[in-house]
Amino acid sequence: MVFALSLSASAQCSLCTKTAQQLGEGPAKGLNNGILMLAFTPLALMAFLGYRWWRSQRPSQS
Structure with missing residues (x-):
């Protein structure tokens, strides 16, 4: 349940965010x-x- 709710969460650190911005939309989601x-x-x-x-x-419980 927690995993299903966290699909829209942003789990990227600042370094990963910069890398994802350079990759584009699709690879960033991956x-x-x-x-x-x-x-x-x-x-x-x-x-x-x-x-x-x-x-x-x-x-x-006996």
């Missing part, structure tokens, strides 16, 4: 999407590990 995908992967991994930890710490 660069921005690549940056968002690189940010999404570690966040999804941390969420998965956090969920697994939370499940292991819950008291058993």
